[in-house]
Amino acid sequence: MQLYKYFILICLSTVLINCGDDNSKKTGFAINTQAKSFALGDTLNLSINNPKKLNVTNVRYQLDGKSITKDAVLNNITLGEKTISATITYGDGSETVTKAIKIYNNKIPGIYDYEVLNTYPHDISSYTQGLEFYNGELYESTGQYKESKLRKVNYETGEVLKNVDLDDAYFGEGLTILNDKIYQLTWKGNRGFVYDVNSFEKLSTFNYGKSKEGWGICNDGTTLYKSDGTEKIWFLSPDNLTEENYIEVYTEKGKIPQLNELEWVDGKIFANIYQRNGVVLVNPKTGGVEGVIDFKPLKQLVTQHDELDVLNGIAYHPERGTIFVTGKNWDKLFEVKIRKR
Template sequence: MIAAGFALAGPAVLVSSSSLSSAAQAGQGAVAAPREPTRVPVFSATIVARYPHDRTAFTEGLLWHDGALYESTGQERQSDVRRVSLKDGKILAKARIDPAQFGEGLALWKDQLVSLTWHDGIAHRWDVRTLKPKGQNRYTGEGWGLTSDGVSLLQSDGSSDIIVRDPLTLAERKRVAVTIDGRPLRDINELEYVHGALLANVWHTGFLVRIDPGSGKVTAVIDLRPLVAEVAATDREAVLNGIAWDAKADRLFVTGKYWPTLFEIKIAAKPQ
């Protein structure tokens, strides 16, 4: 649930670019080396509820549809697309991805789910009701996060670009460069389209960023490091990843790879 005040009004809060990159994997800096601090609004989050989450799920994509969560998981020989009960975290239905492929981001397009693969350049299509396969599309480059704005599919690939794709063919329409105070923001991962903006995980950090999908500018940072601290994962790859928005009830859910908890959160109405 994003408060109405999350329109980024009010004074900017000083944020060092290194506060994003210091949490990132060594050698995988989230932002270009800064010459000066970055000024963007920083929002905190309140935990509304906690739900069980499969601690063996290497979460790559997450979305909400018709009263249930849909999740895609990664790792070779373990990747799948699943429908999950919010209340107890139980898997209600599951479709396995080719064991040689590494599952990645997930998006809904009409009556189908579209799931990416990391290195194979294959996007799988699944019937959203039955999870039966409905075909494949090819694309070039790495697959990371995926979401839909109702017109196109929006994809991340680990770079500082958002790739806008045709939802039927996955042909690339254009790219939008993501920047924070004019500097490229790399390692954009899971994506969710919320209230006309993109929310994105930044890999190996405890932050979400809000991105203007037209300009690519980061318009806010959401600090979820308290959630990371609560989970206290020991696996360095058990990072914050997974954003789902229930548009009807205006609820926002987040989780992470191998996390035992899925959180419903509310973004603060005012910056920190």
């Protein structure tokens, strides 16, 4: 008898729980939009599907947690996957429903050409992951387990001026330098390192937050920007190195995944696309791709060998107004000038 009563209680509980869930769905409320995807600058035309003809007294819309109107214009917003929510007040109740949309860029990326100005020697054994100039000096981070390094290099001769080997457990990735501190990422170690730029003394370590991997990193003089191998570029405060927010990199057609090495150049983020031998110019406010550079022909100008890998390594020289690029196990470093076609 006790077992029978217990069975009845379970059944009743299940019915009550299901009824509660069903009540929240019986309204049939849903958000209507004119499309599932939009371009930057488009106007939303939001309405509520109310199949039960309930007495709706108020509707509050939000886009990724920020209040919007039903006819909001998609300006001053980042691109990518977004969630529209509507909190609907009706009778003596309320309900919140959501709808996923995507926002694309509203312009076709410009095509950029380049001219090779100079060619310099580069260590063919360096699996280049990060490259950056700081106070006229070139710094490089290299990868591969048991081979990863942090280096200061004479870019004209290829001579290694300073070197630190990473622990064998870490696969080195991108680097950037801000306020005399070098920030170096590792790949799957979920950890980054901070060094003194002059002594290469390790000052601290930091863990990644919401991203799973470390790929590329750059800075604008205030904020650090970090890629993780997806279409996302994370914003990090140099004070606490937490991943505070992110942009998603999109063209007018879709997202650009596998973003790797990053470089800040005159207000834009230059992002290398892994295995594509190309670079996209990204608007850091929206994530929109504003230009593309095809560096694929450079790979044919280096010594061809079994360990030769893809383009990786972008360093902007502000005084010269040029960009230096190389690749994984390339024996040459190219100084180029880019121009829009």
